[in-house]
Amino acid sequence: MLGGSVLAELPQYLDNPxxxxxxxxxxxxxxxxxxxxxxxxRALVMCxxxxxxPHQAIVTCILKWLRIVPxxxxxxxxxxxxxxxxxxxxxxxxxxVLMNFVMVLAYAVVSPLILPFGLIYFIGLWAVWRYQMLxxxxxxxxxxxxxxxxxxxxxVGCLLLMVLFTSVVLIFKQAxxxxxxxxxxxxxxxxxxxxxLTNRYDAVVAQVPLMAVHKAGRVxxxxxxxxxxxxxxxxxxxxxxxxxxxxxxxxxxxxTL
Amino acid sequence: MRKxxxxxxxxxxxxxxxxxxxxxxxLYHCFYSIFIRRKKNSILIMILKIIISIIFPLDIFFFFLxxxxxxxxxxxxxxxxLNTSVMASAQSITYKGAVAMTQxxxxxxxxxxxxxxxxxxxxxxxxxxxxxxxxxxxxxWHQRNEGTDPLGLQATHTDELDAMVPSQLGPGGSSSFPSxxxxxxxxxxxxxxxxxxxxxGSPLGSPTDLEQGLSQGLGLxxxxxxxxxxxxxxLEGTPPRKPAFHRGTSVLQDPGAIExxxxxxxxxxxxxxGVKQWWRHRGRYKEWRRDVRWAMFNKRVRTATExxxxxxxxxxxxxxxxxxTESVDRVIHEWDKAAAAxxxxxxxLREISEEDTYRVGPLRDQEEEKKWWQLRKGASAxxxxxxxxxxxxxxxxxxxxxEQISTERDSxxxxxxxTCFFATFKSQEAAAIAAQANLNxxxxxxxxxxxxxxxxxxxxxxxxxxxxxxxxxxxxVIPLILFIMLLPIGAFTGAFAQLTIAFCGNPENPGxxxxxxxxxxxxxxxxxxxxxxxxxPSLLLSLYHLVVLPVLVYYAxxxxxxxxxxxxxxxxxxxxxxxx
Numbered sequence: 001m002l003g004g005s006v007l008a009e010l011p012q013y014l015d016n017p018x019x020x021x022x023x024x025x026x027x028x029x030x031x032x033x034x035x036x037x038x039x040x041x042r043a044l045v046m047c048x049x050x051x052x053x054p055h056q057a058i059v060t061c062i063l064k065w066l067r068i069v070p071x072x073x074x075x076x077x078x079x080x081x082x083x084x085x086x087x088x089x090x091x092x093x094x095x096x097v098l099m100n101f102v103m104v105l106a107y108a109v110v111s112p113l114i115l116p117f118g119l120i121y122f123i124g125l126w127a128v129w130r131y132q133m134l135x136x137x138x139x140x141x142x143x144x145x146x147x148x149x150x151x152x153x154x155x156v157g158c159l160l161l162m163v164l165f166t167s168v169v170l171i172f173k174q175a176x177x178x179x180x181x182x183x184x185x186x187x188x189x190x191x192x193x194x195x196x197l198t199n200r201y202d203a204v205v206a207q208v209p210l211m212a213v214h215k216a217g218r219v220x221x222x223x224x225x226x227x228x229x230x231x232x233x234x235x236x237x238x239x240x241x242x243x244x245x246x247x248x249x250x251x252x253x254x255x256t257l
Numbered sequence: 258m259r260k261x262x263x264x265x266x267x268x269x270x271x272x273x274x275x276x277x278x279x280x281x282x283x284l285y286h287c288f289y290s291i292f293i294r295r296k297k298n299s300i301l302i303m304i305l306k307i308i309i310s311i312i313f314p315l316d317i318f319f320f321f322l323x324x325x326x327x328x329x330x331x332x333x334x335x336x337x338x339l340n341t342s343v344m345a346s347a348q349s350i351t352y353k354g355a356v357a358m359t360q361x362x363x364x365x366x367x368x369x370x371x372x373x374x375x376x377x378x379x380x381x382x383x384x385x386x387x388x389x390x391x392x393x394x395x396x397x398w399h400q401r402n403e404g405t406d407p408l409g410l411q412a413t414h415t416d417e418l419d420a421m422v423p424s425q426l427g428p429g430g431s432s433s434f435p436s437x438x439x440x441x442x443x444x445x446x447x448x449x450x451x452x453x454x455x456x457x458g459s460p461l462g463s464p465t466d467l468e469q470g471l472s473q474g475l476g477l478x479x480x481x482x483x484x485x486x487x488x489x490x491x492l493e494g495t496p497p498r499k500p501a502f503h504r505g506t507s508v509l510q511d512p513g514a515i516e517x518x519x520x521x522x523x524x525x526x527x528x529x530x531g532v533k534q535w536w537r538h539r540g541r542y543k544e545w546r547r548d549v550r551w552a553m554f555n556k557r558v559r560t561a562t563e564x565x566x567x568x569x570x571x572x573x574x575x576x577x578x579x580x581x582t583e584s585v586d587r588v589i590h591e592w593d594k595a596a597a598a599x600x601x602x603x604x605x606l607r608e609i610s611e612e613d614t615y616r617v618g619p620l621r622d623q624e625e626e627k628k629w630w631q632l633r634k635g636a637s638a639x640x641x642x643x644x645x646x647x648x649x650x651x652x653x654x655x656x657x658x659x660e661q662i663s664t665e666r667d668s669x670x671x672x673x674x675x676t677c678f679f680a681t682f683k684s685q686e687a688a689a690i691a692a693q694a695n696l697n698x699x700x701x702x703x704x705x706x707x708x709x710x711x712x713x714x715x716x717x718x719x720x721x722x723x724x725x726x727x728x729x730x731x732x733x734v735i736p737l738i739l740f741i742m743l744l745p746i747g748a749f750t751g752a753f754a755q756l757t758i759a760f761c762g763n764p765e766n767p768g769x770x771x772x773x774x775x776x777x778x779x780x781x782x783x784x785x786x787x788x789x790x791x792x793x794p795s796l797l798l799s800l801y802h803l804v805v806l807p808v809l810v811y812y813a814x815x816x817x818x819x820x821x822x823x824x825x826x827x828x829x830x831x832x833x834x835x836x837x
Contacts, residue, residue: 094834143824
């Protein structure tokens with residue numbers, strides 16, 4: 001956000017370095033137009049587009065319905081014809097959620113017009129995600145809800161970015177006192193809150209309480225097949241082309257360098 | 258899979274309604290520009306808007322197609338076409354990652370997640386910790402000089418190294434290293450103290466106790482380290498390993514020899530030992546390193562078994578080693594493709610056979626019909642012959658690949674396991690305590706114990722990395738991460754906006770393609786130039802965000818090799834996306 005503003009006015013800064021402060025103080029709020037457009041575009045278009053195009057299998061099925069591509073006939077081909085995919089949490093939380101959160105929060109004070117569009121976007125995204133979690137995606141692994149603490153801490157990070165960005169804008173606008181108050185008070189509070197989240201929520205579940213398992217049932221033994229990957233089991237039981245991948249049927253390789 | 262909710266259709270109609278209103282406005286604006294304002298370029302505007310107005314109502318049609326597509330997806334995934342017996346076996350409790358606890362009265366089984374009974378033991382650099390004794394007379398129990406030093410703290414010569422590592426690989430990839438389930442029974446009839454909970458006296462006494470404890474504590478057979486000795490039979494026929502401990506108990510009496518023999522002591526002596534060992538084995542460096550890895554693996558497994566057995570007694574179940582999967586996986590993929598091609602050919606053969614039994618079209622003249630049937634049978638016969646030949650070839654290929662899979666799996670399971678392994682317990686309490694404790698020997702650092710991820714959450718490729726790879730790989734991956742973070746995709750797509758200027762230039766300074774049709778003043782040329790500069794950047798950016806960037810970020814996160822579970826890998830991807 002800052003970089004875009006700086007690059008846009010770079011020739012002026014090179015010619016007249018003294019004008020940096022004045023120019024940036026107006027360029028940064030001006031660059032908010034792009035982000036308002038972007039957030040409103042995502043709220044009004046991309047949010048809903050996701051409903052119609054959750055993944056590539058939709059296009060394949062339409063082509064088959066139009067008889068352009070033949071339907072699968074064997075059981076093996078039918079099983080992977082419209083494969084069940086899982087949500088790419090890493091990508092879907094990283095970009096549609098957190099990136100937009102950073103944008104909306106960063107311009108919340110500098111350009112408050114972004115806020116209603118951000119609200120519309122997240123309301124729409126909530127509805128769309130809820131629908132897709134119920135009817136479209138099927139989970140591939142179970143982490144026990146570990147994404148929630150991750151997102152909570154990252155939201156605090158987004159708030160910190162908001163404080164830093166707003167302070168920079170205030171400095172460029174020569175509102176030094178306001179910027180100093182923000183920088184001195186708010187990051188400390190956010191850090192305190194982050195520590196509170198860690199101590200109150202993360203620490204209590206970092207390890208299983210022993211009393212919870214003290215009287216849990218005993219077993220005669222654990223089948224080693226449980227901890228054997230499918231290719232190495234008898235008859236490769238449980239093997240499928242996308243076994244053990246974090247994002248199934250999204251075209252990622254299982255092995256890397 | 259549930260059917261799509263009716264609200265999706267309501268929302269879709271709402272969205273497309275306002276788009277249609279936009280189209281109506283565009284048409285009105287076009288009419289207004291042409292016939293009322295009479296603008297000069299109104300004809301081009303009119304053409305564009307008419308095109309848009311035709312395309313957008315198609316959105317309604319495409320909406321139904323998408324809805325149909327979603328229903329088609331749902332129908333094909335409904336499972337009606339799948340073999341239920343295959344599905345039933347895939348639903349078994351083991352493949353759901355659960356362990357049966359008790360039988361319920363209704364015939365069901367109460368089960369718990371297997372990760373509650375399992376810990377993951379990851380390797381750490383083998384180091385001897387130089388701890389000073391806090392009180393002069395305090396002596397660590399394992400340093401009692403009874404002629405034994407099971408944890409390897411006494412000095413000796415290095416020749417005992419060979420007793421602990423495979424000296425030579427036999428044919429078929431089998432090694433001469435012992436199967437620990439085949440260790441010879443010690444002469445004493447006393448039960449192994451290492452396996453009893455609450456044992457008294459010296460926890461680790463004679464080497465014979467240790468051997469016995471190892472054989473029963475590990476309960477190793479060739480392919481699984483199940484203490485009940487009831488491991489799966491996936492490797493029948495794998496040649497057994499010979500017990501190396503029989504070469505003498507001096508190794509167990511002084512396993513410290515292993516450390517010096519393979520240069521595992523810490524400090525400057527480690528460097529000097531490493532140089533000496535490299536010089537000694539300079540002609541067979543790879544084999545020497547392999548022996549070192551075997552020795553390290555066995556040291557960790559042995560020590561882990563001793564510790565778990567001593568601390569948890571009967572609650573400790575077994576050690577399950579981890580093996581690399583890539584080579585076997587590759588062959589299975591080839592087999593899967595060949596099997597799919599075989600099934601398609603068989604299906605086609607059946608279809609052709611069924612087609613011949615039906616008449617096609619109305620009855621013809623007798624002569625014509627006879628000729629038609631002859632042609633058809635001739636064509637069918639040729640097709641059938643080709644298909645049968647293809648089926649035979651594919652069947653042979655799948656059979657060959659199946660043998661290759663078995664051979665490759667046997668080879669992998671006989672070879673060096675990964676540095677990490679799982680340890681299973683019979684009670685959740687023991688597993689919880691093991692996951693929270695430092696279970697290294699007092700003066701050594703060997704491994705780190707943590708709670709195991711859920712069986713369906715294991716990131717197998719990461720568990721094949723050693724501690725050194727886990728430390729070094731993030732550095733190798735940094736260039737890729739920097740490339741992702743710093744790639745100015747916005748600037749790159751923005752350059753498309755300048756593409757026409759780059760090609761066509763301006764009248765004062767014409768570009769290299771200035772005399773081409775694309776750069777002319779033809780209305781369609783103008784239209785295509787505008788299309789390129791307006792749509793291409795957005796399309797490129799969207800493709801990059803949807804397709805390229807996720808794969809690059811995933812590749813970087815997986816290549817780091819530090820995420821033992823898929824959920825951890827997903828969170829690492831989210832981390833990288835956030836920083837990006």
